[in-house]
Amino acid sequence: MKIKTKLSWGLGFLFAVILLLAGLGAYYANRLAKEAGEVLKDNYESLEYGKNMLQATDQFLPEDSLAYAAAIKIFKKNLQNQLNNLTEPGEQAITIAIKENFDLFRQTAGPKQDLAATNKIMAAIRQDIFRLTDLNMRAIVRKNQVAQQTADQVIMYLVIIGTFSILVTLTFILNFPGYIANPIRELTASIKQIANRNYEQRLHFKAQDEFGELADAFNQMARKLDEYEHSNLARIIFEKRRIETIINNMSDAIIGLDEKQIILFANNEATLLLGLTEADLINKYAPDVALQNDLLRHLLAVNESVPLQIFNEGKESYFTKDVIQIKSPGTANEEEKLIGRVIILKNITQFRELDLAKTNFIATISHELKTPIASIKMSLKLLRDHRIGAVNQEQQKLMEHIAEDSNRLLRITGELLNLAQVETGNIQLHYRETQPTEIINYATQAILFQAEQKHLKLETNLPNELPPVNCDLEKTAWVLVNFLSNAIRYSPEQARIVISAGSVTSSNNRFVRFSVRDFGRGIDARYKDRIFDKFFQVPDAESIKGGTGLGLAISKEFITAQGGSIWVESELGEGSSFSFSLPVV
Template sequence: MKIKTKLSLGLGFLFSVILLLAGLGTYYTIRLAGEAKEVLKNNYESLENAKNMLRATDALLLSDSASYLLALKTFETSLQRQLNNITEIGEQGATFTIKENFDLLKETLTAKKEQGATNHQIAVIRQHLYQLTDINLQAIIRKSQAAQNAAERVSMYLILIGSFSTLITFAFILYFPGYIANPVRELTESIKQIANRNYRQRLHFKAGNEFGELADSFNQMAQKLDEYEHSNLAQIMFEKRRIEAIINNMSDAIIGLDENRTILFSNHEATLLLGLTEADLVGKYAPDVALQNDLLRHLLSENGTSPIKIGSPEKESYFAKEVVAIQLPPTEAGKKIGQVIILKNITQFRELDLAKTNFIATISHELKTPISSVKLSLKLLRDERIGSLNPEQQRLLEYISEDSERLLRITGELLNLAQVETGNIQLHYRPIHPKEIINYACQTIQLQAAQKQVNLEVNLSEDLPPVHTDLEKTAWVLVNFLSNAIRFSSQAGTIYIRASYTTSQGKQFVCFSVQDFGRGIEARYKDRIFDKFFQIPDADALKGGTGLGLAISKEFITAQGGDIWVESQLGAGSTFSFSLPVV
């Protein structure tokens, strides 16, 4: 039987019990009311008639002949009513006797016989009236007792039926909810067991209803999950051991954390660097372990990108930290479930970079002397006192002069780069007005702008405060911006140079910007434009560039506590900007 049918039957049963109790109570109440009404109606009328006839006889005994007619009429009227209201046993005989004696009394009164005969007849009538009254009183008592007995029987019936209905209803309330709730509770507990990977859990509902179908479906699901678990467990364990072996054999130090920062794994290289065993790390709360380990505390709190130096008795080693956030796929809300900290040993690359820096510094310094000699020779060759040159020779000298200038610029940038990388930037700070920096740069670049007929438009905000900076280094950055802008601007174009006051995070800055209307920069290259030796892959842009100018500019500005950035849109030009703190 379906659960819906059982619910309908149960509720229908309760409804039937309510109707039964209501119907019985209404029936017996109406019945008792009817019996009580009959008692009041019939016997009360008989008593009323007897009382009126007794009063009439009293009037006959006490009144004169003038009142006989009224008393007789009253008696006769009441007697006629009584003749029409005979309902009790013996009441008919008493009533007819009264009628006979009343008829004799009327004859006596009509014949005007002696008073003694009249009184005797009235006494007989009164005796029978008392008998009639007694019959009705006894009937009233008898009917009242019968009504009381009936009421007692009705009460007993209602109590018995109500008690039986109460017991049935109580049993229904006690057991029927359990019939519905117990399978649901058992199903809930079984689902919790399945969630805890207890796939041997089964439901045992024998009912042939929806719960039985639910139990069959649940048992089939649990069986499939159990089969899947056992069929894949060995493969999963093998894959787990293989991943652990791969992690332990990697040359980089690797530490895995879950979303609660509990250490999940740590390979051999990580344990060596931390000076701890695997048992000291795996399963422990990382911040607690970090309290006793400086390196781990540094790994958990350091967010910078600078290399981490780790000392050892043999030599100092450098490591680059990379934090990889592990997230669920977007289909599962992309929730973060942990992170992996990777320490890559970059000691060899650092040593090579240092050697490269020293080599660049040495070779750049050594190249400046012969380049200066070449420039001096070029100057002597141009002196007409030595001799005249034909146009072809003049043209060759121009080429040699341009190449020597380019070599000198490259060696200068390489020396600046070596100075930056070795951390030996020599900065001479002093308060300088932004207008002085812009004038310095514009005068330096004026000849190059005039050759291409580029107009330099300077826009300065009023009352700019002085900045705390190195004039030559800052002007060099602005010259680099202007040089690039002239190179990428069209013939007879315009370049805007601006300086304005700004604030950031409660600090005051002056922002310098150079805007051109050249080809612009693609979005994919904007993040790399300040990297060393990076050039936009464009044949026109490669002329005369080294890929070092912007990288050196970034180092100069950041060393002075400022910031540098670029805004560009392909086909609409670029705006290179940097900011310096106010004095």
């Protein structure tokens, strides 16, 4: 039987119970009302007629002809009504006796009446009226008792039927919802078990209805999932072992954590660097392990990309740290969710050693090149001396080219030496309290001649009072000169260059910001992130010569070494603004 049919039968049963109770109540209420109506119609009207006739007999006074005639009329009317309302046994004989005595009374009444005979007839009439009244009173009492018995029977029947209906309905109410809800509850619990990968869960509904069909479909689904789970388990285990083997054989140290910072895996290289076993790491809370391990604490706390120096296997090694955030793919109703992260330590010791060798080589070559360059410049100076001899126009041009090339070589050599100092960490900084205007004046005087050659206008935008900064005057001015040289190189003739400074506050610290603004071609957004990299030059369609790609990289090292920051703001076709900031004394 279908659930819909069972619901229809159940609701139909409740409807039938309601109809039964309503029908019985209406039937017995109508029966009681009918019996009460019969009492009113039969006996109560007879009592009313008897009372009216008694009252009329009191007016039978022949001396007053008008009152006598009215009383006779009333008595006659009520007597006639009583003759039409004979309902009780014996009531007819009494009523006829009253009528006969009344007729006799009318015959004897008059001026020549026999008073004794009249009174005797009147007494008989009144006595018969009392007998009629008493008969109807006893009939009312009897009928009332019958009605009361009927009411008691009705109450008893209704109580019996109502109690039976309540018991049956209560049983239906208690059991039928469970018939619907229990299978749904079992189905919900089974679905949760399936969600927890318990594919051995089964439903057992014996009913031959939709729930039975649902149980069969659910059990079939669970069997298929169980088969799929077991068929893929070996493959999943194989893939897991293969991935673990790959991770363990990688030369980089790899540590995996979930979203709660529980360590999920750590390869052999990571355990060697941390000096811990796999059992000390796997399934452990990373911050707890970090309390006893300085390297892990540093890996969890520090997010900077500065190379790490780790003493490992009897020598110093260098590593870079990469942190990969693992997120679950989002859905239409749900955003991406962080489910873990992987920390990778790449061994860059070999590259560090090569970089150090390169730095030493550059420092050595730059130092050795200074001597022949100085000799070239000395020889060039002697050639230009008219005491040595006159030179023609072509020889003069050759000497100018030699001077330009030697100056360029000398500048490149100086930048390489500065770069070598930066990379070896041997920057010699001479701090002193310096006014920002002193730095700006130092730099503008150094490039004033270059600006005049291109007919450029230098504008300064300085507030009246600026706080002093603690810096190395020469190296800070060198940075500003580098900014100005680049601005001159990339500005068209008769343009202007704006030099500005101002006080700024960041994170409760005060800084002085220095800026050089040009109105040249600007820098493409693709290259702004690399503008401070070593040897990087912005690709230039017009091939402007003169740069080595080291000036901005050295400038960045000089500024950051003094606790400042450096940046660029530029839009293609709108010019560029190079800025740096230094902390206030």
